[in-house]
């Protein structure tokens with residue numbers, strides 16, 4: 001018997017999406033004008049309790065604009081993780097700046113201890129400007145990625161940012177809905193802790209607009225400038241006067257229609273993801289050679305992606321991925337580390353160790369919000385059949 005295909009992560013559009021998109025088409029508001037874009041921005045800002053939100057075409061364009069907001073120039077360097085999707089790093093290069101690759105901690109997010117040590121030992125700080133000794137570049141910002149719906153150690157990272165006058169861009173593309181439940185940052189959502197945060201609504205994210213993104217910030221000047229830069233930096237609507245090089249990055253009403261339908265379901269999706277995560281965990285707990293990576297203590301994670309840790313490493317990982325594939329189950333290793341990718345092999349990296357370990361040992365398991373209990377059991381049976 002051929003079992004049905006279990007995808008890694010697919011959209012779930014069974015709410016009011018069709019109704020809202022139909023309304024957008026019927027009213028012929030399909031482009032960047034129209035009521036849904038503003039509505040989606042305010043609903044999202046309210047959900048994550050940010051002062052405001054500015055839509056964009058995707059997470060990548062949001063990160064590009066965010067780096068510009070923090071004042072990063074082609075002379076500067078930006079500290080970035082190596083364990084991430086490459087879209088988090090490429091915008092540094094769009095600006096002509098240089099990345100400095102940082103290792104992860106056991107949450108798979110940036111290691112704050114190494115970050116601090118790098119700033120202290122590898123840089124000069126004159127009380128205002130932090131400069132990498134090796135390249136002489138000013139480090140203006142750190143781009144933190146909340147991997148797989150987890151939360152980076154933002155308490156420590158914000159302390160470092162304060163000590164060294166660094167701005168924090170949060171790539172929360174995978175972590176919408178994740179927030180602190182304890183500690184100094186209790187109640188704060190991923191994306192709203194640093195200077196600016198970015199969400200993505202790509203097809204594989206927890207909510208999707210096909211392609212789309214959103215920036216959030218509590219800094220009014222950032223929100224204003226983000227809106228300006230994403231709409232061609234136009235200062236006069238009638239005469240088309242522009243004061244800067246802008247971008248055509250604003251979301252369309254069609255995308256936002258989809259997004260509003262998805263927002264209504266976000267909490268339900270998180271609940272389903274959390275339940276399936278708990279089920280995987282209970283079935284895999286105690287199995288020899290395998291475990292499910294936890295999310296950070298003291299947070300409510302959105303449980304976007306589930307990470308299976310294979311104690312034996314790379315060979316078992318690869319064997320496992322092909323076994324799953326033979327059983328019609330889609331799984332995936334972590335992205336190739338960015339400091340080893342062709343465009344970045346000559347970039348600066350700092351003591352990358354744990355990222356390499358996790359790259360070798362982790363397999364992402366199916367996690368769609370439409371995933372059924374029997375399907376989770378089937379995945380675990382394939383894992384056991386060794």
Ligand SMILES: *Cc1c(COP(=O)(O)O)cnc(C)c1O
Nearest residue numbers: 058059060085087088173200202
């Ligand atoms: C999805 C993703 C992005 C990019 O978002 P797009 O909307 O696809 O451009 C950036 N960073 C990370 C970590 C992502 O997972």
